[in-house]
Amino acid sequence: MKFxxxxxxxxxxxxxxxxxxAVYAIxxxxxxxxxxxxxxxxxxxxxxxxxxxxxKLFAPVTAAMQAGQYQEALLKLEEINVRYPxxxxxxxxxxxxxxxxxxxxxxxxxFVRGVKLNGDYIDKRSQVSRRDIIEKLLEIxxxxxxxxxxxxxxxxxxKAALANNNYLKSRLAGGCE
Amino acid sequence: xxxxxRRFLFQLIVLIASLAVLSSCKDQGRKVVKIGYMNCNNxxxxxxxxxxxxRYLSDRIGVEFVMVPVDxxxxxxxxxxxxxxxxxxxxxxxxILKERKNxxxxxxxxxxxxxxxxxxxxxxxxxxxxxxxxQIRGKKFAFGPMLAPTxxxxxxxxxxxxxxxxxxxxxxxxxPSGSFKHEKLVYGVLFGQYDVSAATLLDLExxxxxxxxxxxxxxxxxxxxxxxxxxxxAAANADPALVAKVRKAxxxxxxxxxxxxxxxRLKVLKAAWIDGYEELxxxxxxxxxxxxxxxxxxxxxxx
Amino acid sequence: MRHDRHVLLVACxxxxxxxxxxxxxxxxxxxxxxxxxxxxxxxxxxxxxLHNNARLQYLRxxxxxxxxxxxxxxxxxxxxxxxxxxxPLFRFAAGxxxxxxxxxxxxxxxxxxxxxxxxxxxxxxxxxxxxxxVWGGLKGLAHGVELGRLSPAAAPAGSGLLSPLFxxxxxxxxxxxxxxxxxxxxxxxxxxxxxxLSLGAGLLLGFVAQRSRFCITGTVRDVLLMGRRAPLxxxxxxxxxxxxxxxxxxxxxxxxxxxxxxxHQEYLWSFLGMALVGWLxxxxxxxxxxxxxxxxxxxxxxxxxxxxxxxxGALVQGWNLAATSAGVPTGGKIAVISGFALLxxxxxxxxxxx
Numbered sequence: 001m002k003f004x005x006x007x008x009x010x011x012x013x014x015x016x017x018x019x020x021x022a023v024y025a026i027x028x029x030x031x032x033x034x035x036x037x038x039x040x041x042x043x044x045x046x047x048x049x050x051x052x053x054x055x056k057l058f059a060p061v062t063a064a065m066q067a068g069q070y071q072e073a074l075l076k077l078e079e080i081n082v083r084y085p086x087x088x089x090x091x092x093x094x095x096x097x098x099x100x101x102x103x104x105x106x107x108x109x110x111f112v113r114g115v116k117l118n119g120d121y122i123d124k125r126s127q128v129s130r131r132d133i134i135e136k137l138l139e140i141x142x143x144x145x146x147x148x149x150x151x152x153x154x155x156x157x158x159k160a161a162l163a164n165n166n167y168l169k170s171r172l173a174g175g176c177e
Numbered sequence: 178x179x180x181x182x183r184r185f186l187f188q189l190i191v192l193i194a195s196l197a198v199l200s201s202c203k204d205q206g207r208k209v210v211k212i213g214y215m216n217c218n219n220x221x222x223x224x225x226x227x228x229x230x231x232r233y234l235s236d237r238i239g240v241e242f243v244m245v246p247v248d249x250x251x252x253x254x255x256x257x258x259x260x261x262x263x264x265x266x267x268x269x270x271x272x273i274l275k276e277r278k279n280x281x282x283x284x285x286x287x288x289x290x291x292x293x294x295x296x297x298x299x300x301x302x303x304x305x306x307x308x309x310x311x312q313i314r315g316k317k318f319a320f321g322p323m324l325a326p327t328x329x330x331x332x333x334x335x336x337x338x339x340x341x342x343x344x345x346x347x348x349x350x351x352x353p354s355g356s357f358k359h360e361k362l363v364y365g366v367l368f369g370q371y372d373v374s375a376a377t378l379l380d381l382e383x384x385x386x387x388x389x390x391x392x393x394x395x396x397x398x399x400x401x402x403x404x405x406x407x408x409x410x411a412a413a414n415a416d417p418a419l420v421a422k423v424r425k426a427x428x429x430x431x432x433x434x435x436x437x438x439x440x441x442r443l444k445v446l447k448a449a450w451i452d453g454y455e456e457l458x459x460x461x462x463x464x465x466x467x468x469x470x471x472x473x474x475x476x477x478x479x480x
Numbered sequence: 481m482r483h484d485r486h487v488l489l490v491a492c493x494x495x496x497x498x499x500x501x502x503x504x505x506x507x508x509x510x511x512x513x514x515x516x517x518x519x520x521x522x523x524x525x526x527x528x529x530l531h532n533n534a535r536l537q538y539l540r541x542x543x544x545x546x547x548x549x550x551x552x553x554x555x556x557x558x559x560x561x562x563x564x565x566x567x568p569l570f571r572f573a574a575g576x577x578x579x580x581x582x583x584x585x586x587x588x589x590x591x592x593x594x595x596x597x598x599x600x601x602x603x604x605x606x607x608x609x610x611x612x613x614v615w616g617g618l619k620g621l622a623h624g625v626e627l628g629r630l631s632p633a634a635a636p637a638g639s640g641l642l643s644p645l646f647x648x649x650x651x652x653x654x655x656x657x658x659x660x661x662x663x664x665x666x667x668x669x670x671x672x673x674x675x676x677l678s679l680g681a682g683l684l685l686g687f688v689a690q691r692s693r694f695c696i697t698g699t700v701r702d703v704l705l706m707g708r709r710a711p712l713x714x715x716x717x718x719x720x721x722x723x724x725x726x727x728x729x730x731x732x733x734x735x736x737x738x739x740x741x742x743x744h745q746e747y748l749w750s751f752l753g754m755a756l757v758g759w760l761x762x763x764x765x766x767x768x769x770x771x772x773x774x775x776x777x778x779x780x781x782x783x784x785x786x787x788x789x790x791x792x793g794a795l796v797q798g799w800n801l802a803a804t805s806a807g808v809p810t811g812g813k814i815a816v817i818s819g820f821a822l823l824x825x826x827x828x829x830x831x832x833x834x
Contacts, residue, residue, distance in 0.1 A: 174511030175742020
């Protein structure tokens with residue numbers, strides 16, 4: 001292949017471009033730059049801020065739960081839900097309370113709503129993980145829901161209850177979500 | 178007017194008349210069945226809540242269901258008179274009718290945090306100095322209506338099991354008069370009319386959600402066990418096929434189902450303030466029976 | 481002898497794909513997703529900032545491995561050829577809808593069989609869908625639907641290098657981690673096998689898949705055409721056997737319908753999603769994995785499919801089209817129906833009526 005003058009100019013320009021890339025790539029290497037990676041920091045701060053806010057917001061509920069005053073905790077949750085409807089943490093706390101009050105169907109339904117809104121509550125390593133509580137709940141509620149549906153197949157209420165249990169089981173099992 | 182025009186007009190009149198007759202025949206062909214609905218707070222509220230549900234049942238089943246609002250204390254009498262074949266009552270009325278008239282259980286209503294179950298609580302105003310159940314001795318107490326399972330029966334039973342005899346150990350007890358008795362119990366404590374009262378968990382939940390009260394103003398001294406609450410039933414001689422259809426229609430009732438009332442399409446569950454229906458067994462009502470026995474209430478009352 | 485060697489190579493490719501597909505999950509990738517091209521593309525699109533689902537952002541090294549492994553294989557065997565020019569825009573759109581179809585099933589054809597061999601019986605709907613889709617594609621081909629032949633003349637010399645160069649850049653990003661690259665700290669994207677295992681597996685699989693031409697939808701296609709004589713059948717069989725054995729050996733075989741990881745029970749949409757993938761794959765000459773491998777060989781049309789797949793990966797998350805364990809969103813259903821509309825419309829347009 002014969003290269004003419006224009007080809008040579010292009011090669012030189014290409015060499016400059018590659019050299020420029022190399023220079024900037026080296027400058028951007030971690031340890032060679034003083035620039036702070038603000039993006040990750042912002043995300044981390046936002047996540048921590050959210051956790052701090054929901055801890056503060058739901059503090060009366062968790063205090064009542066710790067004191068064993070579950071009914072008060074539920075009522076307090078109702079009050080907070082008026083201002084923050086659809087907040088996943090509210091559903092998760094409701095699930096926990098109903099689970100302790102042995103209202104299993106209600107607990108499963110609440111956990112399903114919470115997990116659908118925010119999958120962090122089912123992650124193993126998440127700061128807000130409720131994986132253990134959900135696993136323990138399913139150990140009791142899933143066989144019951146399955147047995148009830150087997151005894152009355154086609155009952156839409158029992159079918160929905162079983163579907164909720166299976167959804168939590170599927171989320172606990174993992175997968176790409 | 179020539180012959181062909183007259184013939185056409187005659188045929189048109191015959192057609193319109195036939196349609197009118199047929200449409201009225203269609204309505205008259207539908208069987209009419211009455212459902213007695215126990216008034217929870219008052220008749221107007223009961224109608225507002227349950228007319229859409231009644232229309233839904235009519236649309237689904239092809240039977241003309243008619244809603245009959247009934248005061249709680251008249252319910253048994255009017256049921257015995259055969260005024261209605263289907264019932265919508267609380268669980269206490271259900272077991273009374275079950276024991277005395279073999280009422281058939283159709284479906285149980287789901288509402289609130291505990292689904293088809295609910296409970297009662299004994300409450301005092303925060304800061305009143307009453308912090309425990311034992312401290313209600315000698316105090317002024319308010320119960321809900323006597324036939325209310327979670328406004329009277331469960332709390333009375335709770336006190337007996339805790340060693341408190343309401344007839345002897347309370348300073349006095351009363352039952353508010355008029356309508357909206359359940360809300361009066363809560364407001365009565367809040368505004369100092371009573372020291373302590375029985376309150377249903379559902380009312381506490383609903384009033385909190387509606388912003389009428391805040392939980393910070395109350396202390397829950399004790400809570401009763403959870404028992405089934407509102408219940409659909411059918412007379413023993415009701416057509417079993419119709420009972421099965423009603424059960425199916427109730428169990429399949431979902432948030433998107435609507436019915437037309439006075440030209441307006443309404444969401445049935447939303448209008449009724451409920452979350453759906455589920456099928457419980459008569460055995461699930463045993464706790465209500467046990468409470469009635471301990472409290473010496475009908476149908477186990479001994480004189 | 482040559483045929484036997486080829487069959488052996490195909491079988492080894494299949495066995496490796498099945499084995500590594502399970503082992504990558506054991507080593508840290510999400511459950512039943514040791515290898516899932518669609519999931520990896522969604523994750524990588526998120527890492528590049530193309531969508532903001534904070535739970536699905538990670539630049540999967542396996543993708544770079546597949547392409548660069550294939551590239552390395554072609555260099556070694558002097559097979560690298562820049563070629564292309566066959567309905568490029570349609571292929572780009574097809575790439576988008578390949579991901580849509582996969583997103584509705586929650587997995588590519590490789591993950592389809594990895595799920596199935598782990599006992600996830602909900603994948604059956606997808607298996608049937610894939611079979612029907614491939615059959616439909618073959619019917620289309622038989623009736624003259626073709627996108628045209630690839631031509632070296634239509635792709636200037638060296639243009640086929642763009643895809644390997646792009647993935648080399650991606651690989652550089654994996655090691656250098658520039659500030660704009662996002663890595664989820666929670667969710668399934670926070671689950672990944674160690675870098676060198678992922679990359680190593682990707683390179684190895686890219687290499688052998690390029691040599692053997694092994695592809696899941698290609699296997700189905702060849703079996704439908706040739707029956708037991710299809711060499712790729714050995715690859716498919718080896719894949720299934722090795723995946724089942726690996727799943728059983730690692731305690732990951734849990735047969736059942738309900739409660740499976742990353743699955744839903746809307747069978748119609750699993751069927752339709754995989755049918756779309758199967759049909760499109762036949763038209764464009766390979767499943768998502770094969771498109772990556774071909775882009776490493778210098779096929780610029782496959783590179784466009786890959787570009788379309790990246791757009792698909794971004795939008796299925798950004799527009800909430802992807803199915804989850806909770807079910808299939810309405811947007812996803814509309815998207816897959818749109819995919820079929822493109823497919824049938826495209827088939828009408830590209831049909832050779834002579």
